[in-house]
Each structure stands twice: as C-alpha cells, then as structure tokens.
Amino acid sequence: MVGDLLSKLPWLKPLLRTKFYSSCECNSAKPCSFFCRDCMGSAFCEDCLYHPHKHVGHQSLRVYKSSSRVGLRVKSIRKLMDVSDIQPYTCNSSKLVYLNRKGRNDHVNRINGRKVDKCEVCGHELQCYSSKFCSIECKVQSEIEVEETEKEEVGISISITRLLQVDPNSFRKRMRKGTPLRSPFF
Numbered sequence: 001m002v003g004d005l006l007s008k009l010p011w012l013k014p015l016l017r018t019k020f021y022s023s024c025e026c027n028s029a030k031p032c033s034f035f036c037r038d039c040m041g042s043a044f045c046e047d048c049l050y051h052p053h054k055h056v057g058h059q060s061l062r063v064y065k066s067s068s069r070v071g072l073r074v075k076s077i078r079k080l081m082d083v084s085d086i087q088p089y090t091c092n093s094s095k096l097v098y099l100n101r102k103g104r105n106d107h108v109n110r111i112n113g114r115k116v117d118k119c120e121v122c123g124h125e126l127q128c129y130s131s132k133f134c135s136i137e138c139k140v141q142s143e144i145e146v147e148e149t150e151k152e153e154v155g156i157s158i159s160i161t162r163l164l165q166v167d168p169n170s171f172r173k174r175m176r177k178g179t180p181l182r183s184p185f186f
C-alpha cells in the first residue's frame, strides 16, 4: 500500500537519518551500532544497550557494516517490513539490506557492455534480478514519489472540473467576438 511504510513504522524515517559508527555519547570505545525503535534518538553502543536506565525493555535494532555501508540483517528487519524487493548482500554468512543508497551519481547501467538491473529510484546497479531497490531508503522514497504523483493527478482533475464549469454563455459571446479562447486559470 502506498505511503504505508512511514505511517506504520514511525521509527523508519529517524532510522534512515541516523549516523552509526561514530563515538557514543557515553564515551565508550564501542561502536554505535544500535538504534532504539522506542526512543528514536541517536545511535548508541552496546554499553548503552545494557545500561539499566537507558533502553532496557525497549525494541532496538542492530546495524552491521559491510563495504563501508550500514545495513540491517534481513532476518531481523523482515519481521517488521517487507524487504523482498530490496537487494540483499551477504556479509559474514548472513544477509543484509542496506539502509541508505550509495550515491546519487551512480547511474551506470552497463558493465563491460552487459546490461545490469538498476535500482528504480537511484539507478544503482543491482545484482539480484528480483530486487527493485538498492536500499530501504530507496524503497521508502519510491512510496513517497508515488504519493506525490497521485496528489498531482488529483490537482489536475480539479482544475479540469473548474474549466468545465465556465459559464457556457460567456464562452459563446467570446467565440462570436473572435476573442482567442483562453482559460482564465493560466
């Protein structure tokens, strides 16, 4: 369903904006590889995860780093959202889906003359033919774009209805005078 992901999963947008693997606010040397779905704050380390006054009893997600990108284990995220159309990557024998797209300028669609499948949103190449998106970010973005197109279409049909409501008498008068027919809305 369109636009469903962000409304169903309020933590998804904050998660996609979170910076991982920086130093934790608790000054521990452990990497920030956790995100709390209840607090939706910044990323935190393992010490904070088990801290008695921080996220005990909260639902947290662990991220993993692969090829300098951050992803979630398919095994854990698929319980929360459908990731079957997102390109999975194997990392230490488990499958990951990346959180964010790699870069905006990645529009290569051929490698050595061989056509490769691309992410529907950012154009990043995909290795898996059944995938549509390179990352969770692109899947979310595609939903937002569909929603905006639908809003635009509604706007267009409203202005057409208005055009049809133009008084037919004034329309005929103008036609007789030979005035060029022009919509008053443009």
Ligand SMILES: [Zn+2]
Binding pocket: 024, 025, 026, 027, 028, 044, 045, 046, 047, 048, 049
């Ligand atoms: Zn910490």
Ligand SMILES: [Zn+2]
Binding pocket: 036, 037, 038, 039, 040, 054, 055, 056, 058, 059
């Ligand atoms: Zn928390």
Ligand SMILES: [Zn+2]
Binding pocket: 101, 119, 120, 121, 122, 123, 124, 133, 134, 135, 138
């Ligand atoms: Zn993409």
